[in-house]
Amino acid sequence: MHDPSHRSRGNKFSSALAWLALVLGLGCVTGPETRSPREAPRLRIGVESGRPPLAEIGREGWYGLEIELGRRAAKSQGLEAEFVDVSSHGPFEALGDERVDVITATLSNGASPRTGFLFSRPYLQLGLRVAIRAASLAEFEDPLALESAGARVGYVTRTPGGAFVRDQLPLSDAYAFRDPDAAIRSLRSHRIDFFIHDGAKIRAQADRYEPSGVLILPRALGHENYAWAVRARDKSLLARLNTFLDRAMASRRLEAVYETWFPEPPQPTE
Numbered sequence: 001m002h003d004p005s006h007r008s009r010g011n012k013f014s015s016a017l018a019w020l021a022l023v024l025g026l027g028c029v030t031g032p033e034t035r036s037p038r039e040a041p042r043l044r045i046g047v048e049s050g051r052p053p054l055a056e057i058g059r060e061g062w063y064g065l066e067i068e069l070g071r072r073a074a075k076s077q078g079l080e081a082e083f084v085d086v087s088s089h090g091p092f093e094a095l096g097d098e099r100v101d102v103i104t105a106t107l108s109n110g111a112s113p114r115t116g117f118l119f120s121r122p123y124l125q126l127g128l129r130v131a132i133r134a135a136s137l138a139e140f141e142d143p144l145a146l147e148s149a150g151a152r153v154g155y156v157t158r159t160p161g162g163a164f165v166r167d168q169l170p171l172s173d174a175y176a177f178r179d180p181d182a183a184i185r186s187l188r189s190h191r192i193d194f195f196i197h198d199g200a201k202i203r204a205q206a207d208r209y210e211p212s213g214v215l216i217l218p219r220a221l222g223h224e225n226y227a228w229a230v231r232a233r234d235k236s237l238l239a240r241l242n243t244f245l246d247r248a249m250a251s252r253r254l255e256a257v258y259e260t261w262f263p264e265p266p267q268p269t270e
Contacts, residue, residue: 046086046100127220
C-alpha cells in the first residue's frame with residue numbers, strides 16, 4: 001500500500017517545481033523585452049541661456065553658436081551632447097559639483113584665471129560694444145565723449161561691461177541694470193547716454209530696438225575670449241576638445257559656424 005502522506009508530499013514538491021519552472025521560464029521570455037535600451041555615452045555641457053546668438057533655448061530645444069560647436073565637439077568623440085542650463089546655479093559651480101563635464105566660459109581680457117579648472121584654446125573673440133541713441137550720434141560718436149566727466153554710462157551687473165566702466169571710466173556716472181532690456185529702455189528714455197555690454201548680446205538687443213533709434217558704435221572696447229572649461233583633473237577631455245578645435249580651425253569648419261550665427265563672422269583667436 002502507498003502511504004497517502006508520502007503521495008501528498010510528492011504532489012506538493014512536484015507543484016513547487018512546476019511553479020518555479022514557470023517563473024524562471026517567464027523570466028527568460030520577458031527579461032529582454034523589459035530591459036531598458038542602453039543609452040549612448042553623453043557629454044554634459046553647461047551653458048547659460050538668454051545669450052543670443054551664442055546660446056538660447058526655445059520650443060524645439062537649444063540653439064546658437066555655442067550649441068552647434070558643443071554638438072560637433074561631442075560627435076567628434078563619439079558622444080551625444082547633453083546641454084544643461086547653469087544660469088541659476090552658476091557655470092563654474094555646476095562644473096565643480098560635477099553636474100556637468102564641461103562649460104562654455106568667458107575669459108575677460110586681463111582677468112585672473114580660476115583655480116581648479118583648465119581652459120581650452122579660445123574658439124571665439126568678441127569685444128565689448130557701446131549702444132547709443134541714433135539721434136545723439138553727432139554728440140556722442142567721439143570716443144572722448146565716453147570718457148568725459150559726467151558721462152552717463154549703463155552696464156549690466158556682474159558682467160565685463162561693469163568691470164570696464166569701473167576700471168576704465170572713473171569719471172563717468174555709472175548706472176547698473178539687472179538685464180540688457182532695462183538698460184536699453186533707459187537709453188531710449190534719455191536716462192543714460194551710453195550702454196556698454198558684450199558685443200554679441202548688445203547686438204541682439206539693438207536689432208530689436210533699432211526701429212526705435214538705437215544703434216551700436218563700430219569701435220570695440222577691449223575683448224573677451226570664449227573657451228571651454230573642464231575640471232583640473234580632466235586633462236584627457238581637455239586634450240580631445242583642443243584637438244577638435246585645432247582640426248575645425250584648420251578645415252575652416254569654424255568659419256562656417258560663425259557665418260551661420262553672425263552677419264559679419266568674428267575671427268577665432270590665434
